[in-house]
Amino acid sequence: MKTYSAQAQERFSAFFMLFPxxxxxxxxxFYPALYNLELSFTDMEFTQLRTGGDWVGFENYIEFFTSNDSFNVAFNTVFWLTAVSVTLRLFLGLLFALLLNSKMLSSLKLSTLSRLFLLVPWATPPVVSVIAWRWMLEPIGGPVNEFLLYTGIISEAISFTADLATVWPTIVTIMVWNTTPLVAVSLLASLQTIPDDQIEAASLDGATRWQQFRFVTLPYLMPTLSVLCLMSIIWTFNNFIYVWLTTLAGPGTYTNVMATEVYMKAFVDLRLGYSSAVGVSMAIILAAFGALYFRVVGLSRMQDKVG
Amino acid sequence: MLEKSLKLALAGLLLSSTVSMAAEINLQFRFNDPQHKEMRMALDEFEAANPGIKVDLKRIAWKDARDQLIRESAVGQGPDVVHSAFVWVQEFAQSGSLIPLEKLVGYSPFKHGFEDFVANDLTYFEGKPYGVPWTADTWSMIYNNNVMREAGITSKPTTWDEVLAASRIIKEKTGKIGYSFIGGVPESAFMVNYFLWSNGSTIVDDDGKGGFKIGTTKEQLVEAMEYYKTYLDEGLVPKSILSQSTAHDPSGLQPILDDKQAMAIVPIAVIRGLVEGYKASHPDKPMALDTGLTPQGRTKGLTHLGGRTLVINSATKHPKEAWLLLKHLISPAIMTKYYGNQMPATKSGLAAIKFASHEQGFANQFANHTRSWGPYSRGPAPIGQIRNVLARSFAAAISGQKSPEDAAESILKDIARMMDK
Structure with missing residues (x-):
């Protein structure tokens, strides 16, 4: 009885502390999310903020999923914005982490300097990064074009943010530049926890450099990589700022992604109801992905490691 | 004794500051054009003439101004007096963001009444005035005669086909740009409308029965988009025009100043800015810039009668003082002194303007080749949404993202959906 009472007290205390x-x-x-869900079933527009919209059922969802542009929006979000940029970010992050952890940099006494330089892009706010990159890539007077023209590599300035051939690689470059350091630093921290004797033992057993990495280093990094991958995907899938500030989802709607579609429909076209439906769809996709990811990859790997 | 004196002094200080706070009215005026320093001086004059009223000058980009006021006023926030485009007033009024001005006129009426203002049809909603037209303008052709001469072109092209032909000659003979245009969202919508209007069609039209209809066809939209796409396909303009979203974008204006581009369609404020810029950058050269009519198609060239209005936020706590400020800002003396690159939106004010010789083309455009947004603004489809849909699909078509046919279908489908609502 006394134990139960203590438990009850403990629970009450926990609840009391967690209540705020x-x-x-x-x-x-939850309240805004539920309100957003309600809005998604109406034809509410920004000009109706005082009066509210009319109930339209699943009309907004049907319009979004059957619109000609939706495939383009979904493809851009999944392939360019998420798959390409997350893969590059993880790959480059791992590469930089291994480089920063290497004995070569230590022997050259460049470890601290390299780590400081690596942090510069991460410490730069995304808005500043995009503006700086846009300036560097300007067709008239931009340093990149000036350099390419001066060296004769190109004969005519490239409109990096307006040409269909270059606009997505440009956005991905800006994103990867700004966000890779976080991955690199996180992986570097994990790398430093790997006991040296494990590597030495593998080396004595005749393992090649690649085999040491594949069978010793990588398994140690997997829990961190799994979490970084999940976080990167969620964060990138939702990301609005890089695309919007770089291209305003253009030329036309060529670089439109789900996050910019939500913004554009709500705050440019003023269609709050439709925009809410796109937002709810995004949330459902992400929730499904998160659950699947944890089930298939993340959780099992972390449990293996812990176990 | 000392303590008592200190308490008294403190009480006196508190009282006086409370009294002065109570007596002072703080207004906010949001202004969207670049002349903010000049406008601050205009506000200083107002403050000097109206002791007890202070005005804070706020700024915002034109592209964000419309949505921001709707958002703010819905929650009882925002500036008291707001700079608006002609075409937003009815949308603002419909959303409850504005005070109807008829009640405020009594505080200080206009000398010639509301009838003296141009484009009044756009500032009335359900029979009541919600905005006061402040400036009037339109867009016209600007020419750099040095580039034209260099290519051996002696007369100004007058049709869309002649403009294209001249651009090809300029590219071939000089490597420079002939006619360039805005390719990005949102102001590329003007380019499409001007082409359609000069070929006898329009996106939204009166249906003759008191309602509205779509006034263009897929073929007419395709024709417009293919015309502009030719410039990109043939390399007559740089691809960077696809990211040019407004007429004020420096990347679109610099080539005109540098004698590297011959033609563009721009508003009067840009024309005047370019002329000043040209004088400053070429002090020893004669003025090479000149204006003319926009090209004609199957009918005469037409541009929109646009301009700025002043409106009063429904969330204001000081409607009388806001009205006095509005009256001060639209006075001819203030316009002349502090907003000189714009033209007044009164019939009496416009009649008194003497245009410079290089502005004669613009003057002709303004007097004889403009039309009101009329049915676009009065119709059921929000004009902002029409503009966005048009601009996005136009950019998608000319960039190659979509075929002109697909883009035209997309425009018609979206406009029909908006008009059905």
């Missing part, structure tokens, strides 16, 4: 957090989450997350 629950309150904040319910007030600032």
């Amino acid at each position: 957090t629950f309150f904040v989450i319910i007030s600032f997350y």
